Amino acid sequence: MKIFSAKQIKQWDAFTIANEPVSSIDLMERAAGKCVEWLICQNYFQKHYHIFCGKATMVAMV
Numbered sequence: 001m002k003i004f005s006a007k008q009i010k011q012w013d014a015f016t017i018a019n020e021p022v023s024s025i026d027l028m029e030r031a032a033g034k035c036v037e038w039l040i041c042q043n044y045f046q047k048h049y050h051i052f053c054g055k056a057t058m059v060a061m062v
Contacts, residue, residue, distance in 0.1 A: 013027060
């Protein structure tokens with residue numbers, strides 16, 4: 001598993017927003033949807049999660 005820095009993620013977000021017709025909030029919503037999709041595919045909904053969000057980062061703790 002690769003772990004990317006907040007700076008890298010922020011750069012990718014800026015690139016995507018500049019090159020696709022998507023707003024920052026829609027990009028975040030898309031990312032959240034993909035996280036939920038992954039959790040469903042992995043059958044992880046039998047566990048409890050705490051999700052902490054901050055500037056340019058999202059961390060999930062199991």
